[in-house]
Amino acid sequence: xxxxxxxxxxxxxxxxxxxxxxxxxxxxxxxxxxxxxxxxxxxxxxxxxxxxxxxxxxxxxxxxxxxxxxxxxxxxxxxxxxxxxxxxxxxxxxxxxxxxxxxxxxxxxxxxxxxxxxxxxxxxxxxxxxxxxxxxxxxxxxxxxxxxxxxxxxxxxxxxxxxxxxxxxxxxxxxxxxxxxxxxxxxxxxxxxxxxxxxxxxxxxxxxxxxxxxxxxxxxxxxxxxxxxxxxxxxxxxxxxxxxxxxxxxxxxxxxxxxxxxxxxxxxxxxxxxxxxxxxxxxxxxxxxxxxxxxxxxxxxxxxxxxxxxxxxxxxxxxxxxxxxxxxxxxxxxxxxxxxxxxxxxxxxxxxxxxxxxxxxxxxxxxxxxxxxxxxxxxxxxxxxxxxxxxxxxxxxxxxxxxxxxxxxxxxxxxxxxxxxxxxxxxxxxxxxxxxxxxxxxxxxxxxxxxxxxxxxxxxxxxxxxxxxxxxxxxxxxxxxxxxxxxxxxxxxxxxxxxxxxxxxxxxxxxxxxxxxxxxxxxxxxxxxxxxxxxxxxxxxxxxxxxxxxxxxxxxxxxxxxxxxxxxxxxxxxxxxxxxxxxxxxxxxxxxxxxxxxxxxxxxxxxxxxxxxxxxxxxxxxxxxxxxxxxxxxxxxxxxxx
Numbered sequence: 001x002x003x004x005x006x007x008x009x010x011x012x013x014x015x016x017x018x019x020x021x022x023x024x025x026x027x028x029x030x031x032x033x034x035x036x037x038x039x040x041x042x043x044x045x046x047x048x049x050x051x052x053x054x055x056x057x058x059x060x061x062x063x064x065x066x067x068x069x070x071x072x073x074x075x076x077x078x079x080x081x082x083x084x085x086x087x088x089x090x091x092x093x094x095x096x097x098x099x100x101x102x103x104x105x106x107x108x109x110x111x112x113x114x115x116x117x118x119x120x121x122x123x124x125x126x127x128x129x130x131x132x133x134x135x136x137x138x139x140x141x142x143x144x145x146x147x148x149x150x151x152x153x154x155x156x157x158x159x160x161x162x163x164x165x166x167x168x169x170x171x172x173x174x175x176x177x178x179x180x181x182x183x184x185x186x187x188x189x190x191x192x193x194x195x196x197x198x199x200x201x202x203x204x205x206x207x208x209x210x211x212x213x214x215x216x217x218x219x220x221x222x223x224x225x226x227x228x229x230x231x232x233x234x235x236x237x238x239x240x241x242x243x244x245x246x247x248x249x250x251x252x253x254x255x256x257x258x259x260x261x262x263x264x265x266x267x268x269x270x271x272x273x274x275x276x277x278x279x280x281x282x283x284x285x286x287x288x289x290x291x292x293x294x295x296x297x298x299x300x301x302x303x304x305x306x307x308x309x310x311x312x313x314x315x316x317x318x319x320x321x322x323x324x325x326x327x328x329x330x331x332x333x334x335x336x337x338x339x340x341x342x343x344x345x346x347x348x349x350x351x352x353x354x355x356x357x358x359x360x361x362x363x364x365x366x367x368x369x370x371x372x373x374x375x376x377x378x379x380x381x382x383x384x385x386x387x388x389x390x391x392x393x394x395x396x397x398x399x400x401x402x403x404x405x406x407x408x409x410x411x412x413x414x415x416x417x418x419x420x421x422x423x424x425x426x427x428x429x430x431x432x433x434x435x436x437x438x439x440x441x442x443x444x445x446x447x448x449x450x451x452x453x454x455x456x457x458x459x460x461x462x463x464x465x466x467x468x469x470x471x472x473x474x475x476x477x478x479x480x481x482x483x484x485x486x487x488x489x490x491x492x493x494x495x496x497x498x499x500x501x502x503x504x505x506x507x508x509x510x511x512x513x514x515x516x517x518x519x520x521x522x523x524x525x526x527x528x529x530x531x532x533x534x535x536x537x538x539x540x541x542x543x544x545x546x547x548x549x550x551x552x553x554x555x556x557x558x559x560x561x562x563x564x565x566x567x568x569x570x571x572x573x574x575x576x577x578x579x580x581x582x583x584x585x586x587x588x589x590x591x592x593x594x595x596x597x598x599x600x601x602x603x604x605x606x607x608x609x610x611x612x613x614x615x616x617x618x619x620x621x622x623x624x625x626x627x628x629x630x631x632x633x634x635x636x637x638x639x640x641x642x
Contacts (some may be wrong), residue, residue, distance in 0.1 A: 001122060004108075004115040006137075007147030009122065012095035014156035015282060022167035028090050031170060031279075036083065036337065036425045038069055038275030041172040044337045053238040053322060053336055068322070071274055071512070072475060072533055074235040074314045074329050076255050077294045078348035080287055082338035084303055085357040088121040088285055094120045101152030108148055122361045123288035126261055126537040127219040128386060129407055133212060133264050137161050138282050141557060145220050161281050164622055174276050181280040182423055183260060184267030184497060194573070212264055212500045213411075213508035217538040218257050219293060220387040221466070225596075225610045228251070228308045233294075235259070235511075237472055237532035251538030254297075256509070258290050259535075263483055263510040264472075267497050268576050272481055274512050292361045295354055299364050299371045299379055302352075302608075378606035390455075390464065390540050391600045391608040397456035398600075405455045408545050409443040410434070416549035423488055427498045453547055458555055465595040466610070467539040467560060469507070469568075473589045475533045476513035481575030482586065484509040486537050488567050496573040504569075506542050509535035532588065539564075539593070557595070558618075564620040570630055592635035593620045616640060 001009065017030045027045035035043045043053050048586075070079040099116035101288030102109045104193035120124055124135050137143060143159035163180040178185075226232040235255040265274030270280045302309045306376045313330035315508050322336045323329065334345035353369065354360055363382055367375055384392045388407070396404035414433045423429050437443070458464050469486055485491075499505050511533050543560060550562075552559055572580035582590060594614035601608055621634025626632035 001148065002115065005119065005122075007145060008095045008098055008112060008119060010137075010143065010145060010160055011098040011147070011150065011153055011156075012091055014118075014158075014160040015094040015098060015154050016091055017154070017160055017164045017281070018154040018156075019167065024167050030164065031167065033090060034164075034278040034283075035174075036068055036086075037283075038276035039174045041275075044068075045583050063399055064149060064342055069274065070335075071255065072531060073233075073234055074311055074518070075291070075333060075335065075348060076234040076569050077354060078351050079335045081291055081294075081351045081354070081357070082335055082340075082346045084121065084284070084288055084291055085565070086338065091121065092119055097152045097267070098150045100395055103149035103151070104149045106148045108316050112148065116513075122285060123292050124282075124285040124363075125289050125292070125386075126286070127215045127257075127289075127293070129216045129388070131263065133215075134282070135161070135285065138285070150554045158366055161285075163350075164279055164281050166279075174270075174279060176276070178465045181270040183265060183269040183271060183282075184268050204605060210284075212260070212505075214259065214510065214537060215260065215544070216387055217389065217541050218252070218260075218507065218536070220383075220389040221468075221536075222252070222254060222257070223293070223297055223300065223383060223387065224389065224607050225466075226297075229302075229310050230308070230314065231412060232297060232301075233311075235533040235535065237534050244497075246539065250344045251468075252291060253534075254290060256533075256535045258286075259510040259512045260508045261286055262512060263481070263508065263575075264500060265384060267416060272512075272575055291354070292363075293362055296379070296383065296421045298352070300376060303370060310352070314599075368506075381609060387504055389608075390457075390466070390544060391598060393455050393544075394459045394464065394600050395604065397454055405544065405548065406440060406444050409440060409447055410508050411503075411551040412545040413443060415545060415551070418503055419551065425492045425502060425504045427493055427495075427501045430501065430503050433503075437453045445529065448570060451551070455544065455548075455618050458544070458547070459600055464600070465540075465555065465557070465596050466598050467543060467562075467593065467641045468535040468614070469539060469570075469588075469593055471509045471535040471537070471591050472514075472532055473509075473511055473568075473586055475511045475531050477511070477588065478572075478574060478580065479515070481513055482511065482580065483573050483575075484535070484589070484591070485571050487571070487575065488539070488542050488564075489569070491569055492572055496577045496579060499571070499573075506539060507537035509537065511535075539568075560595075561617055561619055564617075568593070568620060570633075576583075583633045586633070589633040590635055591621060591633050593617045 019029040019031065020026055024027060025046070026032060027047065032044065033047065035042065037393050043050060068079075070076050073079075096116045096119070098325060099109075099112045104110055126133050127132060137159070138161040141159055141162050143162070145156070158180075163182065165180050166175050204554070231250055232253055234253065235253050262271050262274070262277060265282055265286065266280070270276045271283060311331040313328050315328060322334070331348045331422050334347060335351070336345060338346045340346045340350055356365070363379060371379070393405040414430065414437070417433050418425055418429065423433075438446075471484055473484070485499050485508050486506045487504040488506055488575065491499075491504065493499055493502040500508060542557055543552065543563075546563070547555060552563060570604070571581070572586055572589070574580060580586065594616050596614045597611040598610040616635070618635050618637040618640060621629050622636045623629045625632075626636060626638070
């Protein structure tokens, strides 16, 4: 963003949050629009005249305390598109108010007015390998507003990307005892030592080792490998038992990745709880990026002649404000409470494109649909640059480009130092090792030579295996939000919130469940129905790092199985950061490893070819007593039908 855009964005966002004299009943107030997503579970607009949104007939007597939530639903991605458009439209008004309020005598007013007219909601691409989970602007309570004064400013004394204030009359269920939204709440002081460490890790754009680097690999795999909308979009388990499918496109999805970011940015604060999350201003940066990734996937895979590449009809797994459990949800289901005209509602069919809302993303701007082959080739090249995967690195290595896999070398070096010197695998030690790392170019030079491992050797016949952890669990287990963290190596970091920054950490599965006493009717129905969700965490690049530092001789099935049997671990933590010592306390939790054969494309601009099925490797998650590892949560051979 330009300095003018950033100033207008922050000033406009603060004005939006302040509202008209703090009136939280105004339908276009920050409070009311954020509340559409969950709490306070009321219709929108919450006015006596609004009788257009009808509750479904039949079933149990319904209460008014439920929301429009479409999580764990076929409508997850499409519902959020008009929601973002609504937020952007109101924010746009406030941004333009700030610009028009700049004094006419200001020499720069014309630039700010022009920037305001072109304003669109920014996104934060946390999936890029050199970008942290948090934008630096969202990490600190105070921030300088560098721009000409505006008579329409609310003169904020705080950073509107760090927090949003609650006004008189706000629901206590939303506030949770705080006067503002909060992230990583400390026991006594929000600016405690834990927060300082988290900020130190998350406030270093371009650091060679960003926490949760696995997000890049997860996004890359979804964009390249998943060709069906239903499996790409949401994380709801579509079958009765975990062990009945070997199809690669049945685990995780964009919602699974989305959930992990909610947990990583919230740390037990408002972002960690779906019903409260939209009040945190970082929610809107996060969801705009999810919408962007959806738009990129559409440009790559959507085909009007292939029904499975768009919203398909599925039975609702649970009820909502407007849907009964078992009702059919599909491409023409109204996306309540969002209208496209006075007499009709948006549907998934109507929101297929971003352009009617007045925006496009850098990667999709100017595209015509269906996307031509040449346009897809150009887009694929962009994705290969932004979100590189192993197939890209192998192709570059075969072309004898020395920088192939260069970004993996810092982590490979850190892991080697920890193993050779028998150092503790903690964030503290990680900080020390990172500070002593030579620059990446030096690491690259040290890695070259006839006796060194080369990435191209991993695919001698132009094929390799993608290794993935699949996870399934009841969404609302443990009476609320919990996370499953995966590691390759011992878990030695004591602080749960620092696990993602520890050297052995690979990735996070976050179901984002609700407590048993939630007033969300949809969530209560989820709990009664024992709704299950799935997650998927790629292991491939973490294994390649260990290949590059000599820990693994190759990535053959026998070599990887032996290594993972000993070194793959998973731990469970509650939303408040306490460790669940017995993993089987998460009733129904299942963890296992699969591999998927990948054919490397011949040239850039082409997608890899993924085998339609995966191979399950129960040996990895079975102990010597032939029981599931991880307190019985690992999948065993006996659980797989012959």
